[in-house]
Amino acid sequence: MTQSQRHATHRRPRSAEAPTPDYTLKCEEPNMWPYVIRSLHTGLEDKGGQMLWGYQGQLLVHSGDVVTGAIFKDVDGVYHQVNAKSVIVTAGDFGGNPDMRLDLSDQMRNLAWSRGSDRTDPMATGGMGRDGSGIRMCLWAGATMETGPRPAQSVGINGKPGMAFGGSYPVFGADGKRFMNESLIKHGTNGYLDMLPDGYTMVAVTDNNWETYMSHQGYGHETMDTSSDYMMAEVRENMAAYVTGPDGFPVRSFSRFGIEYSTQLAADTLEEVADIAGYDAEAKANFLAEVARYNEFCTKGHDDDWGCDPQNLLPIKDPPFFFTTGSTGGTPSNGLCQHAGVCTDGKYRVLTAAKAPISGLYAAGNTCGQRMGVHYVTPTAGNSCASALTSGFCAADAVIADSQ
Numbered sequence: 001m002t003q004s005q006r007h008a009t010h011r012r013p014r015s016a017e018a019p020t021p022d023y024t025l026k027c028e029e030p031n032m033w034p035y036v037i038r039s040l041h042t043g044l045e046d047k048g049g050q051m052l053w054g055y056q057g058q059l060l061v062h063s064g065d066v067v068t069g070a071i072f073k074d075v076d077g078v079y080h081q082v083n084a085k086s087v088i089v090t091a092g093d094f095g096g097n098p099d100m101r102l103d104l105s106d107q108m109r110n111l112a113w114s115r116g117s118d119r120t121d122p123m124a125t126g127g128m129g130r131d132g133s134g135i136r137m138c139l140w141a142g143a144t145m146e147t148g149p150r151p152a153q154s155v156g157i158n159g160k161p162g163m164a165f166g167g168s169y170p171v172f173g174a175d176g177k178r179f180m181n182e183s184l185i186k187h188g189t190n191g192y193l194d195m196l197p198d199g200y201t202m203v204a205v206t207d208n209n210w211e212t213y214m215s216h217q218g219y220g221h222e223t224m225d226t227s228s229d230y231m232m233a234e235v236r237e238n239m240a241a242y243v244t245g246p247d248g249f250p251v252r253s254f255s256r257f258g259i260e261y262s263t264q265l266a267a268d269t270l271e272e273v274a275d276i277a278g279y280d281a282e283a284k285a286n287f288l289a290e291v292a293r294y295n296e297f298c299t300k301g302h303d304d305d306w307g308c309d310p311q312n313l314l315p316i317k318d319p320p321f322f323f324t325t326g327s328t329g330g331t332p333s334n335g336l337c338q339h340a341g342v343c344t345d346g347k348y349r350v351l352t353a354a355k356a357p358i359s360g361l362y363a364a365g366n367t368c369g370q371r372m373g374v375h376y377v378t379p380t381a382g383n384s385c386a387s388a389l390t391s392g393f394c395a396a397d398a399v400i401a402d403s404q
């Protein structure tokens with residue numbers, strides 16, 4: 001049997017073509033978020049508050065270190081001044097503003113530099129996030145940014161590959177050998193990946209016990225939310241209908257955003273994994289030896305090479321083997337957003353360079369700094385959203401206390 005014939009082999013009979021993914025949302029439960037937002041708005045209006053839609057903050061009204069309102073531009077381009085006893089700025093981060101990334105994020109500047117890019121060029125880095133207008137408004141009113149290093153969320157050049165549905169599994173490099181502690185989740189600065197050349201191939205591998213292995217994963221970014229039965233049911237269904245060979249098969253990617261499928265690869269033997277991954281003879285021999293070595297570590301419960309958390313040392317032994325390939329490269333990015341923001345005190349009051357509060361000015365969420373230390377970490381899912389929500393609540397609490 002030739003290699004390409006082997007790749008085309010299906011482990012179990014299936015229709016000739018992979019099924020067309022069904023993009024219908026299968027969840028019977030309502031999305032809670034609109035409900036939360038609506039409830040908050042209703043609560044505000046019940047208390048006599050008013051929502052002004054389509055107002056973009058431009059400037060804070062201030063005199064010295066006292067803020068008394070803000071100026072907004074509405075969707076028709078008309079300016080409005082809203083006077084207030086207190087202003088809480090919750091306009092997010094600056095990750096979507098190339099100039100601010102360059103000016104304010106030492107991490108981004110140096111990341112570009114370390115990849116040989118011009119660190120004075122704002123376009124040498126990329127990133128998601130807001131335009132930084134909230135932080136700018138605070139700075140113009142006398143605020144200061146938190147001291148560096150200024151953390152971003154998922155900064156770096158890339159993540160290691162996982163499975164279509166998420167999770168962290170043993171990863172083998174271009175030479176077929178493991179090169180890191182995979183129990184460190186995919187998210188974050190990924191310093192080890194930033195050391196690798198562009199185009200460095202990585203192969204993540206698990207086996208038929210993927211669901212057991214997934215239950216050992218840290219709960220957080222890139223790991224599937226296993227608490228939702230309808231998600232698990234669909235992933236199980238997709239995985240049970242696996243197809244071996246280089247074309248892979250679709251698996252619903254609940255670890256990502258929206259309703260989308262990713263291609264998952266499968267093979268009956270580790271030799272086939274190596275062939276499909278494109279390993280040459282030497283890398284293939286390394287890979288097979290490395291899997292055997294890894295499995296020995298699993299048996300003795302200690303990773304002598306990379307110190308993987310023993311609870312994540314689960315062998316790669318039972319076919320079919322599931323795997324995903326990926327490679328490093330692309331523009332250095334701040335990832336999802338920047339977490340660096342303006343200095344505040346314990347009551348979320350925005351501080352001047354003298355570390356004195358600017359009267360009437362508060363910041364929360366990504367506009368507010370010092371929330372993540374030197375680095376964004378995700379020991380739990382939603383760490384960033386939760387921290388933004390909680391700081392908003394605390395800032396509002398402080399405003400109420402301060403205005404009494």
Ligand SMILES: Cc1cc2nc3c(=O)[nH]c(=O)nc-3n(C[C@H](O)[C@H](O)[C@H](O)COP(=O)(O)OP(=O)(O)OC[C@H]3O[C@@H](n4cnc5c(N)ncnc54)[C@H](O)[C@@H]3O)c2cc1C
Pocket residue numbers: 055056057058090091092093128129130131133134153221336337364365366367381382383384385386388
């Ligand atoms: C793709 C992606 C995936 C993410 N995944 C996760 C995750 O899984 N878990 C997690 O915890 N975090 C995640 N994050 C990060 C998280 O979304 C943010 O950290 C969090 O939303 C910050 O909340 P915030 O309220 O401070 O700011 P934002 O959510 O950014 O909200 C800022 C708001 O202010 C508005 N605004 C901005 N400028 C102005 C202005 N000048 N005038 C008026 N309004 C303005 C914006 O329109 C927006 O509505 C993700 C981020 C991205 C981009």
